[in-house]
Amino acid sequence: MEFDKKLVSKILDPIHGIIRLTEIEVKFIDDPLFQRLRTIKQNTFLYKVFPSAIHSRFEHSLGVMNIAYEVLKNLQLNSFRFTKKNNDTSDVFEAVDQIPESNVQELRLAALLHDIGHGPMSHQFDSFLPTNESFKKQLSQDFPELFKMIGNNAIEHEHISLIFVKTIYDNLCKEGKLTKKQQESINIDNVMMIIESKYLNKSINTTIAGKELDILPMLTSIISSCPIDADRMDYLQRDSYFSGVKCGIYDSNRLFMSIVPVIEDDKLYLAYTESCIDSIAEFINARSNLFSQVYYHKTNRAFSAMLDSICQAANNSKINPDKDIFKSYLPSNKEKTDYLKCIKSFYLTNSDSYFLSTLLPRILSNSEIKTKGKRILNNLKKREPWLKVYEAKIYSDNLDIKNGINKNFKKQLKKEMSEILEHIVEDIHYSIDIMTDNAFKDIEKTEIKLLTKNHLNKYSLNSFEKCGDKLDKHQSVKYFVRIFLDKKYKNIINDDILNEIEACKNKILNEYTKEI
Missing domain, CATH: 3.30.70 (Alpha-Beta Plaits)
Incomplete structure (x- = not known):
C-alpha cells in the first residue's frame, strides 16, 4: 500500500517480527498514558501459574495494530484476486487501495489505543470505576457525546479508553508535538468511533471511486468483531507463546487469504468466503482451548477469586463514601476542571504492583474488615491460593x-x-x-x-448470524x-x-x- 511509505520507525516483537510505525504513532506511543501499559500485565495473575506470562498490554496493543494493518492489506489484495477468479463479483468492493491514507492511519491508531483505558489488574479493576452519576457530574461537559452514548449504563474501561484517546491527542496538539499537517491528517473522532462504533455519528463517510461510502463497519470489524478480530488474533498467539501452552495456535495465513471487502447499501463490510469455515472453526477451537487450559486454570482463577473478594471489601471502604476512587487523587482545591487530571494521575501512578502493594492496603486499612482483607492480600502476594x-x-x-x-x-x-x-x-x-x-x-x-x-456457483452475501446451517x-x-x-x-x-x-x-x- 502507498501508506507503507509513512512507516519510518520499527519495533521488534517476538510474535510478529518487525512492527513498523508512523511518526504520528510514535508520538502517541511516547505519551505517558500509553507507556503506562508496560506496567499492566495482559493477564493479571497468569504468571503465578505460567512464570513467563509476564507480557503486558503495551506489546499486545502494538500487535493488534500490526494485525489490523495486515488485514486491511489482505482485503485489498484479495479483492483483486477474487474478482479475477470469479465472474459473479457484484458484492465485492475492488477499491480498498483508494481508502484515504487518513482513514488508514485512524484505523491503526484505533487498534493501537483500544486498550489504553485498562486500569491496574486489568478487568478486575473495573469494579472500582465510579458510578455513572458521579462520572457524568464531573466530565459530561467535556465529553458530551461520550455520555450520550453511555446513557444509563455502567462506566467501563472502554469508556476510559475513549477519554484517554482524546486527552492524548489534545495534549500532543497543545504541546506542539503534532505538526499542523499531522493534526489535519487524522480526525480523532473517527479513531474513537472505530474503537466504539456507537460513538458520535456512527459512520465514517468517504468518497471512493466517485461514490460516498460508509467505511466504519469494515474498520470496526477489523479490530473488534465475532468470531475473529485483530484483538483476538493477537492475544491468542501472544498468550499461548508466553504461557508456553501451545493450544492457541491457528492458521493466520489461511484466514488472511479468505477475507474480502464487500459493499451493501453504500456501506463497506469485511466478509469471509465460505471456503474458510474450517479455518474459522480452527480459530474458535484454539480460543476455546486456551480459555479452558490457560485462562480458566484453577490456580489462576483462585488468585482472581481472592482479589475479587478483597475488591468487594474495598468497595465498602470508608475512604470514598461516594465510591469514586479517583477523587482521592484530587488536589486540595477541588475543582471540576481538575477531575480529568486526577484520573490521569491515578492511572499514571497505579501500576499492577503499586495497586497491590500500596493502594489496596491503604483502602483496606479504612475498611471494616481490614484484618481479614489484608490477610487474604498477603496470601495472594505469597502465592498461597x-x-x-x-x-x-x-x-x-x-x-x-x-x-x-x-x-x-x-x-x-x-x-x-x-x-x-x-x-x-x-x-x-x-x-x-x-x-x-x-x-x-x-x-x-x-x-x-x-x-x-x-449450486449455480453464484455468490450471495449473508450476515454471520443467519448462517447457522454452516x-x-x-x-x-x-x-x-x-x-x-x-x-x-x-x-x-x-x-x-x-x-x-x-x-x-x-x-x-x-x-x-x-x-x-
Missing part, C-alpha cells in the same frame, strides 16, 4: 450460533450456592467462581459477512463452576455440604435444561 473445594463443568448441546450464555442460570446458581455457604463461612473467605465460554459471543452484534456459494455445528457454550475457599476454613466443608451443593446445581440445571 485458596483451595478449590468444588468443581462442575457444564456443556450445552444442540446449540445454534445465536444461543449464548444464560445469565439467569448463572445468577440463580450463584445465589442458591451462596445461601448454602453463608451459614457456615463469611463471604469474604470463599468465592463462587462461574466462568463461561461462548464460541460465538456477541454474534448478534457483529457486522462481518459471509460470502456463500450456491456454523451451528461449531458452536459451544461452557460453564465452569468452582468454589474456592480460604485454606483456614478447609475443614468446615464436608461431604454433606458438597452433596448439598451438587444437588443444588443439578436442580437448577434441570430447571434451565431447555434454555441452556
Whole structure:
C-alpha cells in the first residue's frame, strides 16, 4: 500500500517480527498514558501459574495494530484476486487501495489505543470505576457525546479508553508535538468511533471511486468483531507463546487469504468466503482451548477469586463514601476542571504492583474488615491460593450460533450456592467462581459477512448470524463452576455440604435444561 511509505520507525516483537510505525504513532506511543501499559500485565495473575506470562498490554496493543494493518492489506489484495477468479463479483468492493491514507492511519491508531483505558489488574479493576452519576457530574461537559452514548449504563474501561484517546491527542496538539499537517491528517473522532462504533455519528463517510461510502463497519470489524478480530488474533498467539501452552495456535495465513471487502447499501463490510469455515472453526477451537487450559486454570482463577473478594471489601471502604476512587487523587482545591487530571494521575501512578502493594492496603486499612482483607492480600502476594473445594463443568448441546450464555442460570446458581455457604463461612473467605465460554459471543452484534456459494456457483452475501446451517455445528457454550475457599476454613466443608451443593446445581440445571 502507498501508506507503507509513512512507516519510518520499527519495533521488534517476538510474535510478529518487525512492527513498523508512523511518526504520528510514535508520538502517541511516547505519551505517558500509553507507556503506562508496560506496567499492566495482559493477564493479571497468569504468571503465578505460567512464570513467563509476564507480557503486558503495551506489546499486545502494538500487535493488534500490526494485525489490523495486515488485514486491511489482505482485503485489498484479495479483492483483486477474487474478482479475477470469479465472474459473479457484484458484492465485492475492488477499491480498498483508494481508502484515504487518513482513514488508514485512524484505523491503526484505533487498534493501537483500544486498550489504553485498562486500569491496574486489568478487568478486575473495573469494579472500582465510579458510578455513572458521579462520572457524568464531573466530565459530561467535556465529553458530551461520550455520555450520550453511555446513557444509563455502567462506566467501563472502554469508556476510559475513549477519554484517554482524546486527552492524548489534545495534549500532543497543545504541546506542539503534532505538526499542523499531522493534526489535519487524522480526525480523532473517527479513531474513537472505530474503537466504539456507537460513538458520535456512527459512520465514517468517504468518497471512493466517485461514490460516498460508509467505511466504519469494515474498520470496526477489523479490530473488534465475532468470531475473529485483530484483538483476538493477537492475544491468542501472544498468550499461548508466553504461557508456553501451545493450544492457541491457528492458521493466520489461511484466514488472511479468505477475507474480502464487500459493499451493501453504500456501506463497506469485511466478509469471509465460505471456503474458510474450517479455518474459522480452527480459530474458535484454539480460543476455546486456551480459555479452558490457560485462562480458566484453577490456580489462576483462585488468585482472581481472592482479589475479587478483597475488591468487594474495598468497595465498602470508608475512604470514598461516594465510591469514586479517583477523587482521592484530587488536589486540595477541588475543582471540576481538575477531575480529568486526577484520573490521569491515578492511572499514571497505579501500576499492577503499586495497586497491590500500596493502594489496596491503604483502602483496606479504612475498611471494616481490614484484618481479614489484608490477610487474604498477603496470601495472594505469597502465592498461597485458596483451595478449590468444588468443581462442575457444564456443556450445552444442540446449540445454534445465536444461543449464548444464560445469565439467569448463572445468577440463580450463584445465589442458591451462596445461601448454602453463608451459614457456615463469611463471604469474604470463599468465592463462587462461574466462568463461561461462548464460541460465538456477541454474534448478534457483529457486522462481518459471509460470502456463500450456491449450486449455480453464484455468490450471495449473508450476515454471520443467519448462517447457522454452516456454523451451528461449531458452536459451544461452557460453564465452569468452582468454589474456592480460604485454606483456614478447609475443614468446615464436608461431604454433606458438597452433596448439598451438587444437588443444588443439578436442580437448577434441570430447571434451565431447555434454555441452556
